[in-house]
Amino acid sequence: MNSKKILIIGASGQIGSELSLKLRELYGNDNVVASDIKEGNEELMSSGPFEIADATDQPRIEALIEQYKITDVYLMAAMLSGTAEKMPMKAWDLNMNSLFIILNLAKEKKIEKVYWPSSIAVFGPTTPKQDTPQTTIMEPSTVYGISKQAGERWCEYYFNKYGVDVRSIRYPGIISYKTLPGGGTTDYAIEIFHEALKTGTYTSFLSENTSLPMMFMEDAIKATIDIMQAPAENIKVRSSYNLAAMTFTPKELASEIKKQMPDFKISYVPDFRQAIADSWPASIDDSEAKKDWNWDFEYDLEKLTTAMFEGLKVNAVKEN
Incomplete structure (x- = not known):
């Protein structure tokens, strides 16, 4: 395992920051290079190598891969839905040029393996809303969503045409107490916990009955590492897996x-993100x-709620 040299691009973001720390725990701090266009939190910066890098700056990305003898790249940089x-x-x-940079470096055999995240945003208003299948209408x-759908097609193309070992997951809404929301449509499910503790009230930007697929960060990180650790022959879907x-x-x-x-109170004032949410699935079929690769989740709604409150309260104590 320690022969791996990993570069995370977009390591200061919501998923990237926690993924970086978990990968350092697994592969060793010095073997996991975190990078972003901006500095990350104190733990991310102090626990291993960190480099300032723009995900669309090909010479800079290529120089980092050469400098650290990188084998695997996790491309987490993206601008989210909202x-x-x-x-x-x-x-x-x-969202697109950063992907082409990495796919082309893998095509040229300068890296061995690529992880690129997709999203339920690839689906649209015409997609079946309940138990959305792995292969279905995507508009x-x-x-x-358009950039993620295009990215999926390019990932599959580079695998079929050039043998690039690229792997991907369509994330649902991701919920975490460690990082702040990053501009996504499902971010109400993070904001609500912060506001509940701060004011005891919350105004949701989605309507009360907007049903969306969600996941606790621990499960999202586990899935990301599991798919990257699976034998290549087990990865049958080279566009992106439902999760x-x-x-x-x-x-x-x-x-x-x-x-x-x-005593918690909630009100509902839907904004422009309501139309985005309405175009997404309500539930996902992840049987593939x-x-x-034996995916399974651990956190349901009850366990998630408990973990969020416990985590935010511990964070508040640390800050004070």
């Missing part, structure tokens, strides 16, 4: 929070991931 709608061209540039209506854990609405999440905070 933010991307405000800056479409900038989002397209970041995304957001900039983020699921739980599905809930803002109303259902609020009800779970009220079990621990009976289960079959091919």
Whole structure:
């Protein structure tokens, strides 16, 4: 395992920061190089090598791969759904050009393995909403979704045409107490915990019965590492795998929070993100991931809620 030399691009982001620390735990601090266009949190910066790098700067990325003798790249840099709608061209540039840089380096055999995250945003209003299949109608209506769908096609193309060992997961909404929301449509499910502890109230930007697939960060990190550690012959899907854990609405999440905070109050003022959420699936069929590389989740809604409150309270104590 220690022959691995890993570069995480976008390591200061929501998933990247926690993934970097877990990979350092598994492969050794010096074998996992974190990079981002901005500095990360103190733990990320102090626990191993960190490099400032723009994901779209090919010479810089290539120099890092050569300097550290990188074998595996996790390309986590992306502009998320809510933010991307405000800056479409900038989002397209970041989300697509960063991927081409890495795929071409893998094609040239300068790296051995690539991880690139996709999203449920690849689906659209015409996709079956319940138990969305692995292979189905995909007509995304957001900039983020269009870039992720295009990325999936390119990943599969580079595997079929050039033998690039690229692996991918379609993440649902990811919930964590360690990092702040990053501009995604499912971020209400993180914000609600912060506001519950701070003010005892929350105004949701999605309507009360908007059902979306969600996952606790621990499970998302586990899935990411599991798919990268699986034997290449087990990875049958080279576009991106469906991934699921739980599905809930803002109303259902609020009800779970009220079990621990009976006085908690929620209101609903949907904004532009409501239309994005309405175009996404309500639940996901991830049987292919289960079959091919034994995926399974640990955290349901009750366990997630407890973990979020416990984690945020510990963080508050540390900050004070």
